[in-house]
Amino acid sequence: MGEVQVLGSWGSPYSRRVEMALKLKGVEYEFIEQDLANKSPLLLKYNPIHQKVPVLVHNGQAIAESVVILEYIDETWKGYPLLPQDPYGRARARFWAKFIDDKCYTAIWQTVWIKERKEREKAIEEASHHLKTLENELRDNKFFGGETIGLVDIVSNFFSFWPDIVQEAAGVEIVTEERFPFLCKWKIEFTSCSAIKENLPDRDKLLAYLKAQFTRSAWKY
Amino acid sequence: MSKEDVLTLDYWCSPFCMRVKIGLTEKGVAYESREEEDLFGEKSELLLKSNPIYQKVPVLLHNGKPLSESMIILSYIDEQWPSPPLLPSCAYARAQARFWADYIDKKLFEAVCGIWRSQGEAVEVAKKGFIEVLKVLEGALGEKDFFCGDTFGYVDIVAIPITIWFLASERYGNFQVETECPKFAAWIKRCLQRESVSKVLTDPEKIYGFVGVARKMQGIE
Numbered sequence A: 001m002g003e004v005q006v007l008g009s010w011g012s013p014y015s016r017r018v019e020m021a022l023k024l025k026g027v028e029y030e031f032i033e034q035d036l037a038n039k040s041p042l043l044l045k046y047n048p049i050h051q052k053v054p055v056l057v058h059n060g061q062a063i064a065e066s067v068v069i070l071e072y073i074d075e076t077w078k079g080y081p082l083l084p085q086d087p088y089g090r091a092r093a094r095f096w097a098k099f100i101d102d103k104c105y106t107a108i109w110q111t112v113w114i115k116e117r118k119e120r121e122k123a124i125e126e127a128s129h130h131l132k133t134l135e136n137e138l139r140d141n142k143f144f145g146g147e148t149i150g151l152v153d154i155v156s157n158f159f160s161f162w163p164d165i166v167q168e169a170a171g172v173e174i175v176t177e178e179r180f181p182f183l184c185k186w187k188i189e190f191t192s193c194s195a196i197k198e199n200l201p202d203r204d205k206l207l208a209y210l211k212a213q214f215t216r217s218a219w220k221y
Numbered sequence B: 001m002s003k004e005d006v007l008t009l010d011y012w013c014s015p016f017c018m019r020v021k022i023g024l025t026e027k028g029v030a031y032e033s034r035e036e037e038d039l040f041g042e043k044s045e046l047l048l049k050s051n052p053i054y055q056k057v058p059v060l061l062h063n064g065k066p067l068s069e070s071m072i073i074l075s076y077i078d079e080q081w082p083s084p085p086l087l088p089s090c091a092y093a094r095a096q097a098r099f100w101a102d103y104i105d106k107k108l109f110e111a112v113c114g115i116w117r118s119q120g121e122a123v124e125v126a127k128k129g130f131i132e133v134l135k136v137l138e139g140a141l142g143e144k145d146f147f148c149g150d151t152f153g154y155v156d157i158v159a160i161p162i163t164i165w166f167l168a169s170e171r172y173g174n175f176q177v178e179t180e181c182p183k184f185a186a187w188i189k190r191c192l193q194r195e196s197v198s199k200v201l202t203d204p205e206k207i208y209g210f211v212g213v214a215r216k217m218q219g220i221e
Helices: A013-024 A041-046 A066-076 A087-113 A117-138 A151-155 A157-170 A181-192 A203-216 B015-026 B045-050 B070-080 B091-116 B121-141 B154-173 B182-192 B195-200 B204-217
Strands: A004-008 A030-033 A055-058 A061-064 B006-010 B032-035 B059-062 B065-068
Touching: A004 A013, A004 A041, A013 A066, A013 A151, A013 A157, A041 A055, A041 A061, A055 A066, A061 A066, A061 B091, A066 A087, A066 A151, A066 B091, A087 A117, A087 A151, A087 A157, A087 B065, A087 B070, A117 A181, A151 A157, A157 A181, A157 A203, B006 B015, B006 B045, B015 B070, B015 B154, B015 B195, B045 B059, B045 B065, B059 B070, B065 B070, B070 B091, B070 B154, B091 B121, B091 B154, B091 B204, B121 B154, B121 B182, B154 B182, B154 B204, B182 B195
Parallel strands: A004 A030, B006 B032
Antiparallel strands: A004 A055, A055 A061, B006 B059, B059 B065
């Protein structure tokens, strides 16, 4: 079905989402690593508006914004559907994907960088509140998509590797089995799937990167 | 379908609510609109029950099943009542439409409100930012009548309600969109010729009045 390229970055969960979806659908692609500190002419050509990763290029046509790309992938390659067929189910999946991006990611990301202790505790509380809301949606299901991985699971990929690494690098604990039993169970199911496992960022590399960032920002707990 | 099967929870000046109503009108779907009388005070029980996470309008209740987030609702409307389609049929064109809808949703309302919320030198900065956004959208429009081509659709519906807020910013910012971005102004005029749009949009003069009150309350001169 034509030539597929992904402009991405090894550490970006957004760019990993696209690779996970393509792998689940058995679509072959060429990955082109981007240096975001030194943007390539290719990136500027294919995503002039946001100049960010990921970008999917299919037969020379470029699509940007990870969730837009996921929907395009789902419509173009029919194997392993990521969204349900019925309009209400699709709307619910899109709602949760948006909730994760708007609320969960920002809240969790911020907890790591806030230097002042009381402020950080407040940020952790907010992040936990959003994660609880998400966990109540997941409940005892294997995946957000039901029996198979769906759009919401892919958009949640951040939770499958980030919290552990942050805990090791910074001692900030958000996702524990005690507080989030269903999310922790989900993480095991999600990362045991080969299409996902192959697309998790290198743990040691990410840990080293985070530790360097912390040192640079004179972060203190 | 009887009228009470489709219910919208609304607020008179919300461009996000207007997106939903324009979408339903374009599809010829009869609906009941219920105004949240005290949106910033005591929200209705139905709103809190239908949208417990965000507690915001718009909400669409279809046969009692709630949906929130205006763009997600609009996609639902398009998929639930497929004719006439609001999105193009080809996957790449759909992806482009979703990209631009996302851009408008993230940038346009913030940009226009930034002008009337500012005072002194900040007004010029906000104006410049707003015009930059409009210029990007003019680029997206190109020579087409509407964002996706010859027919009014999803992206137009996402953008057009926000334009009722332009008058207030033009007056407080002392400029005219028609002068700065004539192509965009022409697109607004084309959209206003559609019955769904002219029927649903609130009079910009009413928004101007509302903005005047808001500025007084916030101590902006």
